[in-house]
Amino acid sequence: MKFFDTVDITKYLKKGENVFEVAVLQLASKPYSEEYRFLEAILRSGGMSLAVWGNAGDNEVITDDEWLVAKETGLEFIRVPSEFFAVASLNEKVTEGYRKPVYEKAAYAGNLYSLCDETGHCAQIVHPVRRRTIPMMFFNKKVFATVKNGIYDAGQVTCGYVRFKLSGKGSIKLTYAESMVVCENGKYVRRRRDDENGIVTRDYDIIKVDGECDFETFWMRTFRYIKAEITGNVEVIYADYIETGYPISIPNDYDFGNETDNKLFEISANTLKRCMHETYCDCPYYEQLQYTMDTHLQILFTYQLSTDKRLAEKAIDDFAQSYRPGGLTQSRFPTNKAQYIPGFSLFYIFMLYEHSKRFSDKAFTRRYIHIADGIIDWFFGRLDGYLVKRSNLWDFIDW
DSSP: OEEEOOOOOGGGOOSSOOOOOOOOOOOOOOOOOGGGOSOTTSOOOOSOOOOOEEEETTEEEEOOTTOEEOOOOSEEEEOOOOSSOOOOOOEEEEOTTTTOOOOEEOOOOSOOEEEBOTTOOBSSOSEEEEEOSSOOOEEEEEOOSEEETTEEEEEEEEEEEEEEEEEEEEEEEEEEESSOBEEETTEEEOSSTTOTTSBOOSOEEEEEEEEEEEEEOSSOEEEEEEEEEEEEEEEEEEEEEEEEEOOOOOOOOOOOSSHHHHHHHHHHHHHHHHTBSSSBOSOTTTTOOOBHHHHHHHHHHHHHHOSOOHHHHHHHHHHHHTOOTTSOOOSBOSOSSOOOOHHHHHHHHHHHHHHHHHHOOHHHHHHHHHHHHHHHHHHHTTEETTEEOOOSSOOOOOO
16 A cells, blocks of 8 residues: 655745655566565565645646656665675665756656545555555754764664765765674674774765765665765765654653663663654664564554554554465565564554553454454464464564
8 A cells, every 4th residue: 555645835835936856766676686685665566656736825736747857867776785684775876966867858647646535445546545644754953972083973873864065076985883893703793882992884875076965865874873984085064964753752751760770761762763664663774674573562662652553553554454365464564575474473463452452442453353363263273282383484483
């Protein structure tokens, strides 16, 4: 299921002519392969299309045959070999012509999208879309806590769009890390996360500079540290980032009676916030995938800290979309590579149970109860005495 966003642009409009620009990412619709291993959380359908409806004052805004399109020729997405397991990379290599597109007439195919009502029913099934069920992500401008020896420290792990204003001629390599690591017996390991004797390594962007360049990452980065390595005559005029995530409101008037417990709460709350975006994710630094077992725990934490249940309900609906009749929900969803871990489907039932227990929303629970029944039937059908027989799926038990 696809969703559409509604954005109030009133404060951006000015008298006279206004220009609307939308940056769209098109991922190839090729079969899964190592080349496309990164960003498994993003479904790929090919045939990129864009639809806009709205009003700007008395004027209608719509994607008609007057719109122009330009391919970004100065930006290349690269796969960075990593010492650590990771599949979320969408790293960038910026070359000549960055953010200087050449526009031409867009291919116009009429109304490809059909707006659905709140139940998901659509009059035209081509690319059905529904109004988004969760709020927009927040965007807060942030500065780095410290800058020392070319290493920018955000002070804690965060998620955001990194921005560097550069000038000169040469290149700069930006390496992102959630913690410092040390090399032991040929392997990188984490000890103390802010160990000044450690190094910053893993995914990186490369920006070639010839004159002035305003770089902002297309995809969000998860990091605490960013190491800037300069080749040639490049000057960093300024660097900051736009923090982003789901706009959950967490109480800040807490006091557990001692500094240690207060710090533990801060760490726990920050962990939850970094794992809440358009979906929950098991780890924003590595996979950025919504796994059932991780999501169940994150939903429990959300219920304890907030009355906002919208992302939890979207997660329940997301996994329902992955359900295979007579079988199981996928262990993670949305994803472009199906994965089934039988035990993880039980956590989907736990999600429904916790939602029902806390909110007594029978209409919501009823919508998904057949999936819980199907999961239970799958397990009962494989009972051998008191044990479940091995399946041809991934019989994984968490460490």
